[in-house]
Amino acid sequence: MCRYKAIVSDLDGTLFDADSRITPRTAAALRAAAQAGLKIILATGRHHTDLRGIAEKGLGIPVYRVSENGGVVFSPQEERLVYHPMAPDIVRRLTEVMAEAPREVYLHLYKGERWFVNKYDAVSVTHQNQSGFLFELADYSTFPDFEDCTKMCFMARDERAVEFMDRTVRKVRDPRLSFFWTMNTCFEAMDIHADKGVAVAGILQREGIRPEEVLAFGDGLNDLNMLRLAGKGIVMGNAVPQLAEALPHNERIGTNREEAVAQYIEQHVLNGK
Structure with a gap:
């Protein structure tokens, strides 16, 4: 048995x-x-x-x-x-970090039933073809609010981008925030719960x-x-x-x-x- x-x-x-x-x-x-x-x-x-x-x-x-x-x-x-959605003010602060990011850093944002990316990349295309869940290109600086965001994923395409994420994103410290590397090139942020x-x-x-x-x-x-x-x-x-x-x-x-x-x-x- x-x-x-x-x-x-x-x-x-x-x-x-x-x-x-x-x-x-x-x-x-x-x-x-x-x-x-x-x-x-x-x-x-x-x-x-x-x-x-x-x-x-x-x-x-x-x-x-x-x-x-x-x-x-x-x-x-x-x-x-x-x-467990993220606190909107934390999400906004993390999106503002992207203004300093190298071009090789991509930010994926899950908001409600939608999936946003700030740049077109092959990984996103593979994922959407697999499940039928389509991503949307977005300029996060134009978002009216950051309610109902459940995850942010910073993707790096080279070593310089990885160093930026490890150095800069970690500066956004908040007891309501949890983040870690899920792969060598993927840094994810979520609500602490x-x-x-x-x-x-x-x-x-x-x-x-x-x-x-x-x-x-x-x-x-x-x-x-x-x-x-x-x-x-x-x-x-x-x-x-x-x-x-x-x-x-x-x-x-x-x-x-x-x-x-x-x-x-x-x-x-x-x-x-």
Whole structure:
């Protein structure tokens, strides 16, 4: 009998392959786990509308959706369980930082049901083609307000841009703000209450599932608390070094390019090894 009652997985760099998609093998493994009675929880930094499209197209089964790094949570029945927007004055201050930014810095902003970017980039095009959630080009200096913003993502395209983000964005210090690197070139800012681990803990309480009955997969620092919470927190082979350093005793598996999540579920959940 399988000791797990829930599977939690990050998307980019974890569940997704190199082309940012859920492969047929991975989808089949998750569907089989769901059919066996396990709750499936997708946890990502992406927008909730983006995640809904990915879940519908990639899996086709009802799942819990943790988006915006825990800032928004939806149940399989489409109930919004969690909503943590950022303080508008913080968002405005962070957008003003962009006036000093090199051209190689891109700012993505999630506001309500919309996704804004300040510059056209290939990553955004890939994401919108994948889920059908379309981005909008925007000049943030013209925004009348910054209500209902759930996440900001600063993307760097070269080393100079990375240095700018690490040096300048961190100057906007506020106890209501949480930020961290999710990839070597992606710096994200959210409300202090947005946390994948806290969001998943709420779902487990709702379902009557103990943390030790949870299997979780992740590759970024935004997955840290989620992996610490789970009875079995798996670190991807392609994880950022800081995550592996923070969880030195957690099992490490193959990479997302190798469909390592699917392999693990097949061997340790579906076959009960």
